[in-house]
Amino acid sequence: MNLRLYRPADASACLSIFDSNVPTYFAPEERSDFERFLREQAMDCAFQVIERDHRIVACGGLSRRGDGSAGFCWGMVARALHPPGLGREQALARLRQAEVDPSINRVTLSTSQHTQGFYSGLGFQVTRVVRDGHGAGIDAVEMEREL
Numbered sequence: 001m002n003l004r005l006y007r008p009a010d011a012s013a014c015l016s017i018f019d020s021n022v023p024t025y026f027a028p029e030e031r032s033d034f035e036r037f038l039r040e041q042a043m044d045c046a047f048q049v050i051e052r053d054h055r056i057v058a059c060g061g062l063s064r065r066g067d068g069s070a071g072f073c074w075g076m077v078a079r080a081l082h083p084p085g086l087g088r089e090q091a092l093a094r095l096r097q098a099e100v101d102p103s104i105n106r107v108t109l110s111t112s113q114h115t116q117g118f119y120s121g122l123g124f125q126v127t128r129v130v131r132d133g134h135g136a137g138i139d140a141v142e143m144e145r146e147l
Contacts, residue, residue, distance in 0.1 A: 001086075003093055006047040006059065011038045013056035014049065020079035025114055027135025034074055045073055046097055050086055058086045062094045062107075069144075070098045072109035091122055099147055108144045110134075116141045 006014070015035065022028050038047075047061035060075030072094055077086045098104045108127075111119055112134055116126065124143040133140025 001089070002051040003048055003089070004051065006038075006042050006049050006061075008038075008043075010049050010056055010059070011035075014038060014059045017056070017059060017076050017078050021076055023135075023137075025076070025079075025112060025138075027138055029135060037074060046094075047074070048090070048093065050077075050090055052086075057081055058090050060090050060094060062097050064101065064104065068103065068105045070101070070104045070107050072107060075109075087118065088122075091119070095122070095145075095147075104147060106144055106146045108142070111141050111143060113139045113141055116143070119143050 015031070015038070018026060018031060018034050022031070026034075042061065045061035045063045047059065049056045050058040058077040058081075061073045063071045063073045065071065072091070075087070075090060075094070077090070095107065098107050109119065109124065110133075120126075120143075122145070124145045126141060126143050128142040130140040130142075132138065
């Protein structure tokens with residue numbers, strides 16, 4: 001397994017990972033937002049990919065904010081590889097990024113009811129739930145973890 005920074009040439013692999021997680025984890029209408037993120041923001045958000053056997057199998061980023069927080073952004077693992085631990089490795093790598101930055105004292109994220117338990121296991125607590133907030137049948141579960 002190799003964790004490295006995202007490069008623009010990785011976009012199609014990351015979009016394939018996104019597509020593999022529709023409709024359970026992402027709504028189809030979120031794809032254009034993710035494409036725009038990859039094109040315009042990924043390089044500024046410490047967006048990372050995980051490679052296994054020279055193939056990208058997971059991606060996710062950490063967006064630093066000026067208020068002492070950082071947010072997990074667009075974290076996902078290829079659907080066929082759920083749940084052998086890649087998501088946990090990716091989340092822990094992003095938490096380590098936040099922990100070494102003295103300007104960050106908490107990490108926030110928006111996930112769904114399907115992965116809320118996963119993030120709770122990493123110490124995140126629910127701050128708000130918006131029914132169908134990410135699309136039909138996909139609630140927006142806002143969570144945070146103090147560092």
